[in-house]
Amino acid sequence: MKYSAEKKKTIVLYMLEKISSGTGSLTNIVAETFEISPNTVHTYINELLSAGIIEKKKRGEYKLVTNYKEYSFKRSEGDLNTDTIAYDICLSEQISHLGENVKQIWMYALSEMVNNVIDHSNAENMQVVVARNYLDTYVAITDDGVGIFEKIKKHFSLSGLDEAICELFKGKLTTDEENHSGEGIFFTSKMMDSFLISSSGKIFTTSKYSNDNILDLGEAATGTCVFMSLSNFTKRTAREVFDLYSDVDGGFATTRIPLKNIFDSAPVSRSQAKRVCNRLEQFEEVILDFDGISWMGQGFAHQMFVVYKKLHPDVSITPINMNESVVSMYNHVLKTV
Numbered sequence: 001m002k003y004s005a006e007k008k009k010t011i012v013l014y015m016l017e018k019i020s021s022g023t024g025s026l027t028n029i030v031a032e033t034f035e036i037s038p039n040t041v042h043t044y045i046n047e048l049l050s051a052g053i054i055e056k057k058k059r060g061e062y063k064l065v066t067n068y069k070e071y072s073f074k075r076s077e078g079d080l081n082t083d084t085i086a087y088d089i090c091l092s093e094q095i096s097h098l099g100e101n102v103k104q105i106w107m108y109a110l111s112e113m114v115n116n117v118i119d120h121s122n123a124e125n126m127q128v129v130v131a132r133n134y135l136d137t138y139v140a141i142t143d144d145g146v147g148i149f150e151k152i153k154k155h156f157s158l159s160g161l162d163e164a165i166c167e168l169f170k171g172k173l174t175t176d177e178e179n180h181s182g183e184g185i186f187f188t189s190k191m192m193d194s195f196l197i198s199s200s201g202k203i204f205t206t207s208k209y210s211n212d213n214i215l216d217l218g219e220a221a222t223g224t225c226v227f228m229s230l231s232n233f234t235k236r237t238a239r240e241v242f243d244l245y246s247d248v249d250g251g252f253a254t255t256r257i258p259l260k261n262i263f264d265s266a267p268v269s270r271s272q273a274k275r276v277c278n279r280l281e282q283f284e285e286v287i288l289d290f291d292g293i294s295w296m297g298q299g300f301a302h303q304m305f306v307v308y309k310k311l312h313p314d315v316s317i318t319p320i321n322m323n324e325s326v327v328s329m330y331n332h333v334l335k336t337v
Helices: 005-020 026-034 038-050 085-091 100-120 148-155 161-170 184-191 238-244 270-277 298-311 324-334
Strands: 054-058 061-064 067-074 125-132 136-143 194-199 202-205 224-231 254-258 285-289 316-320
Touching: 005 026, 005 038, 005 061, 026 038, 038 054, 038 061, 067 085, 085 100, 085 125, 085 136, 100 136, 100 148, 100 184, 100 224, 100 238, 148 161, 148 194, 161 184, 161 202, 161 254, 161 270, 184 194, 184 238, 270 298, 298 316, 298 324
Parallel strands: 254 285, 285 316
Antiparallel strands: 054 061, 067 125, 125 136, 136 224, 194 202, 194 224
């Protein structure tokens, strides 16, 4: 039986997602899910094999074919004079067949990350690695500069690298206020499916990260590595991400802080709260995400939701994803107001 192009596309994408996740018994699962014959599934598998989209591991098991390309750039040779160089040379041709929204996101993301290398890293060398399969595109940008966390720490006279990472989560952070808004990393991290910065032995990430053998970030002694991934079929647009964190005038008004990405254990102290509260008055709304946080200390809660609120009544702090224990402490400190 022949199916419409749209239904076949749906079936094939489902198959590829199952292959990507390492699901066994592919033929049976696909056949049962879509109520199609095993022969039809085998036909689609053979088409994917012939097209070089998948390859056979062993009988009944397949994997996506991932293509890698590496590019090197040197400041002394004039390679780092424009922030569009990585997109123009490394990616634009490879994703020319994808949706306009996908291309716009990658153009924004690569230009912002390369701009950081050009203006802030003092790096001589930049390497870009692109890995692509049918479903996703992965990009890693590595430089041999001073290291982003170390630079932020020194510029703002912070006590440690963890504080620098905490500031990155908020956005509106730049070491060059005259020429940069400090919004590039924040918005890029929200546009991507996965976003990670590795530097000085520390990691900044906005999502659960799994290397999955796609790219080896390595352990660079100096410099910074930015890793990004995005589905080739994402419906997300750059505009909707900007709008999600903007006010009616288009200003960057809302920030979201995932506490589990900042603290190794539950937040308990006033000093931890003060670290989170630093610069929050630059925003109208702060979304404090407690996902993955089992409990919080009285000192942290009181400083965050009582003391800071009294000092900055115009800043709205909205806690989300609180479990019963966290809610109990939140309600407890509010009773003291």
